[in-house]
Amino acid sequence: MHPDLAARFARIALGHVTRDYPHKADHVMTGDADAYIPRVVHPIFFGSFDWHSCVHGYWLLARVRRLFPDGAEAGAIDALFADAFTLDKVEAERAYLDRPASRGFERPYGWAWLLMLASELRVGGSVHADTLQPLADAFVARFRAHLPMLTYPVRAGTHANTAFALVLADRYARVADDSALRGQLASRAREWFAADRAAQAWEPSGEDFLSPVLMEALAMQRLLPPDEFAPWFSAFLPDLVRGEPAALLTPARVSDRSDGKIAHLDGLNLSRAWAMRALAKATGSDVLEDAAERHLAAAIGEVAGDYMGEHWLASFALLALTGVD
Template sequence: MASRFAAIALGHVAREYPHKADHVFNGPQDIGPHRTHHPIFFGSFDWHSCVHGYWTLATCLRLHPDIPQAPAIRALFDDSFTTAKVEAERAYLDRPGSAGFERPYGWAWLLMLAAELSRHDGPWAANITPLARAFADRFKAFLPKATYPLRAGVHSNTAFALRLAVDYAETCGDPALAELARRTAIGWYRGDAGCQAWEPSGDEFLSPALMEAECLRRMLPAAEFSVWFGRFLPDIDQRLPATLFTPATVSDRSDGKIAHLDGLNLSRAWCWRGIAQATGSDVAREAAETHLASALPHVAGDYMGEHWLASFALLALLA
């Protein structure tokens, strides 16, 4: 499976087109190929997918260093994670109009990548550190003024971003970010109860309900989380709300938005597995496996899903 995921990711992280840019044009000097602005993360249809494609490669390489793709991954990383290329990615953040670039989803994935690279020998982690610190600083500036959470099941979801950010903060030694992420998440979500789970929407790839639960599972002590979760979703033993136990139907995997629903099934599997471990719930464990089985066969086949789904499958499988 690691070899398969690595082959998928190698097939898109350096694929320059098609590409959907998150780019503010301040003048004609900003017109040009996106690779001039992003010498590392120019592939995979969009910047954030390229970042977590690299995370997929790094994770598979660490877990299974002898997969056939290992030499190609190491060569790619040696070429990509240089001080000059990292500085070019970091300098992009200084441009006028870039304050909201990839907030918060891309921020979180870049930190997740930096945390994974820190588990490898060699210069990759040290070289990417200035870019990681820049995004960590953006979280520290943004979270105190973010009065409300964003609960949509797409890139703006704040529970997902905080969940990844705290992994980086603990792994790479940023206690200030870890504390801020915890305090923010608990402030936003701790009072929630009786979740109605009005999902899925037609293009979600994150469960607003379960992502919130997974975020607090990561932030709270186990006993405290179990009490909170019992209030948040009090009827899961009756498999209610039923929508959370029913994998989403994906009617057209060539439609990039509809293909998000495969990601929803994978991210639900990830969240349900974490909930099952924290609570001992067999119902949660069964829901995880049902969702994983529904989506795992579809991580490749059409580029609209292929450029990102393996990362979410990997999150679920690692849970």
């Protein structure tokens, strides 16, 4: 990844993680006292249109700061983090989770991205890693409590996708050396997905930004030993060597980038590129490698412009270019 592109992504994120409005809340009100002002209720993650996009905007900045320590935006990132990651602000974010009405807050997408941010700060040796840890611990506890109750995985191509959350949570578990969490993630992945065969890939849906098929495959690749994953993957996508399912390997077409839901499809192209690259590396698939390059080319130039995409797409572009680790 070129430093100039990393700096461009960082400038995009710096421009929206502290932008108050427009804002889309995931907030349940039980009375007048629950009136919502984003910056008051979420003193760190109030920007970027919604809470989870703000979290992964901070993740983007943390990763760029780690990979390019002498980058042009390093000083601005450091100043932002020093202001954002204070004990009081982290405690306010954590205390929000204590509300009974917040039980389903950002489940599981925001949970997973918060853990990705925490792991990135830890790997980068950031002075803010320990400060954020109480919030990370709260979301780990939520994962541990929720996973046994989730009888069936959510296979949607949007925020509720279970497999995507497993992949990001696994990254945190590896960095934190949390073998109990990783074991739980792997156990549930086997229970949900081990019997899946010959994926039809009836995708994309019109508002997808994740591929249900590729997210499932990526979760299994992350969580299973290689000798267990290889036969599972061969049975899961048995016609891949012949370029099937074609719909899975063809970049999505985006008709209107000012429509927030249709703009999701740019994210689909980027997240598919990320998953395909990772799976190609694990399996040696030239078909996936070629498809990944076509998906990346279709979307890498669309990360800025209309705010409906700009507030989040650069994070997915960085994920496509650098991977989950």
